[in-house]
Structure formats: C-alpha cells, structure tokens
Amino acid sequence: MTPILVGLDIGGTSVKAVAVSPGDPTGPALAEVRHRTEPGESGIRAGITAAVHSLAAEVGPDAEVAGIGVGIPGFVSRGAVSHAVNLGLGAEPLDLLPTLRSLTSGPVGVENDVNTAALGAGGWVARHDPGVDDYALLNIGTGLAAGLVLDGRLRAGATGMAGEIGHLVFDRSGPTCPCGQTGCLELYASGSGMRRTWSGTARQLLDAAAAGDPVAVRTAADLTAGIAHAITLLAYAPDVALILVTGGVVSRNPALRRAVTARLDHDDHTVVGRAVPVGDRVRWLPEDVAVGTRGAALLVAEGVRV
Known part of the structure; x- marks a missing residue:
C-alpha cells in the first residue's frame, strides 16, 4: 500500500x-x-x-x-x-x-x-528566512484576516479567533460594517472595503490615483493606510519576526505593494518605528x-x- x-x-x-x-x-x-x-x-x-x-x-x-x-x-x-x-x-x-x-x-x-x-507557508519561510519560526500570514482578499505560527506551531487561540483583525475598529467615524460595528479595518484594507467607493480592480485604482482621480486618490490612501495598519498590528501585538502578505488585492498589484512599503518606511522613522521597525519584517508571498x-x-x- x-x-x-x-x-x-x-x-x-x-x-x-x-x-x-x-x-x-x-x-x-x-x-x-x-x-x-x-x-x-x-x-x-x-x-x-x-x-x-x-x-x-x-x-x-x-x-x-x-x-x-x-x-x-x-x-x-x-x-x-x-x-x-x-x-x-x-x-x-x-x-x-x-x-x-x-x-x-x-x-x-x-x-x-x-x-x-x-x-x-512554513516551507517557503524555511527556504527564504531559515531559522524563523514566528510569523504571521496576512491575507488581503475579499476580507481581511491573519494566521499565526508561533514557535513553529499554529496558534488558533482560545476561541479560534487569533489573527481575526478585520473587525478591529480602524476609524470610529467610518461607515457601518456588516458586523454591526463602525469603521472596522476590513472596510478599508480589503477588496470588499475598496469596492465601497471604487468599482474597478486594485490595479485600476492605483492607476487612476496616479492620474489624479480624486475618488481613486482617497480610496487608494485608505487602502494603503489600512493594509499598513494591519501589518503594524501583527508586528506589535504578537511581535512576530515576519509578516507574510498575500491575497489577490496585493499579489497582482506591484504599485500597491510599493505604496504600502513607502507608508511603512515613513512610519519607521517615528520614535517607536526607529526602535522597533516594521517594514523590514514584511515579505510579499508569491501568488503561485x-x-x-x-x-x-x-x-x-x-x-x-x-
């Protein structure tokens, strides 16, 4: 057999x-x-x-x-x-x-x-960052969520909700989320959040923002800030060595990856950012x-x- x-x-x-x-x-x-x-x-x-x-x-x-x-x-x-x-x-x-x-x-x-x-993702991490066994995988697709591997073991949490950061409040003055809260992070840092104000793809959004479309500029700024915030949450809360970022919204969009990287680099020049930099912990997981x-x-x- x-x-x-x-x-x-x-x-x-x-x-x-x-x-x-x-x-x-x-x-x-x-x-x-x-x-x-x-x-x-x-x-x-x-x-x-x-x-x-x-x-x-x-x-x-x-x-x-x-x-x-x-x-x-x-x-x-x-x-x-x-x-x-x-x-x-x-x-x-x-x-x-x-x-x-x-x-x-x-x-x-x-x-x-x-x-x-x-x-x-552990096999990919082992090949590209040998010795790392603390990391988070942030998936940015229709929704927003993360998975945590700590000390080489999957950490689902006491109730199975570890890494479910999409419904942490990002903007208390923001729109109402389907979950019932106001201004959840998923309303900004996800495909469904982007589509609240933009009908095209994330790539089209970044192209339109570069061309000066005011709606695209605002939506792209929200998307970029939301993704950077999600990454920073994972860097600061479980304090993982790496944050792997994946999902259709970012995997097919080099311009968005550059914008998020620039935002993280800017934040890393603050007092806290200089002490505990986030940007160099990010890895963009290949789509394949x-x-x-x-x-x-x-x-x-x-x-x-x-």
Whole structure:
C-alpha cells in the first residue's frame, strides 16, 4: 500500500487538493486535483468525497488515505464550520468530521483556511528566512484576516479567533460594517472595503490615483493606510519576526505593494518605528505558492513543525 496524507483547501469557487507522503509531508506532491465548489451542506460534503477519491485514483490502486486535513473559510470549532457565506453556510454549524472519518481511519482535522495557509507557508519561510519560526500570514482578499505560527506551531487561540483583525475598529467615524460595528479595518484594507467607493480592480485604482482621480486618490490612501495598519498590528501585538502578505488585492498589484512599503518606511522613522521597525519584517508571498492545501495536509502530519 502507498499511504497518503490529503490536504483540502475549500474555497468559494474551487476545492483544491493535494496528496503527500506521511513520511515527507513538506516534500513533492504525489498528486494534485481541483474540483468546482458546490455550495451548501450536501455540496461541500460531496466535494470533499470526490476530491479525496480523485487524489487516491491519481496516486494509484494501492493508495491508502492515512489522514485528511481541511482548510475552509468561516468560523471553525471542533471540526464544524459556520458563517462561510461564499459556501452557502450560515450560523448553523456544519460538522465535517463524520464525512472525513468515513474516508480514512487515520487522523482528520478542520481549520480556518487562513490558519492552514499560515501553516503551509512554513516551507517557503524555511527556504527564504531559515531559522524563523514566528510569523504571521496576512491575507488581503475579499476580507481581511491573519494566521499565526508561533514557535513553529499554529496558534488558533482560545476561541479560534487569533489573527481575526478585520473587525478591529480602524476609524470610529467610518461607515457601518456588516458586523454591526463602525469603521472596522476590513472596510478599508480589503477588496470588499475598496469596492465601497471604487468599482474597478486594485490595479485600476492605483492607476487612476496616479492620474489624479480624486475618488481613486482617497480610496487608494485608505487602502494603503489600512493594509499598513494591519501589518503594524501583527508586528506589535504578537511581535512576530515576519509578516507574510498575500491575497489577490496585493499579489497582482506591484504599485500597491510599493505604496504600502513607502507608508511603512515613513512610519519607521517615528520614535517607536526607529526602535522597533516594521517594514523590514514584511515579505510579499508569491501568488503561485500553494500554501492552502499544504497547510491542510500538515494539520494531520504527526510531529510536524513548520
């Protein structure tokens, strides 16, 4: 038999899956597949089952699923997920553990997708910043959230909310957030926040701001300041050695990365900034680094430190 660990990254549009060797979970992939996401309880369960079976078939007839880890958006507690709007899940928790246990007799695990991405980024960190085992992964996409790896271990927190900085208040005079608060950071430092006042992409926003469009100038300033604030929060609160920044809003936008870097460099010239600089701790994670599926597999890899 060929034992495999399976990592699943369930997103709003696709279910990505990887099979790795239990003896070398950070090594080469044995197989990778991608399926279209079908929202809702039955669709998610069916998607997991189909992806696991597809991976096993890719590996070969002697494949044996030795463990399954899942990264999924939303609130995750003890294997159940809720409030994953893009997946058609509301407040009623969906327990994924029975589905996973029907597919393997080995260990299973479910975690928030940003947390699993943080875990999966460990291989990239090891190659580019050897010896670092304290870092945060800041994901700037439709929303805003971070995952924390401290002393080489994923830190989800006492309630699973570690790194959920999107709903910290950034501007008390700002607009009302869907969460019910006023001026949340996610309203500024995310794709959905940008679209409050701008209908195009982040790249188009920066181009229009450079051309002097007043709406674009204000929106770009808010976006830049919000992202820089999120990075600084992660540098000062858990005091991690590195902040990895990823997500569609920044990954495809060199101009935005330059603007955020300039803002951080400016702040690093303050009294506090000179004492504890933030800018040199930032790493822009390349878009093609598959951290989600790898992190999900690592959830069930025995004794693994990133």
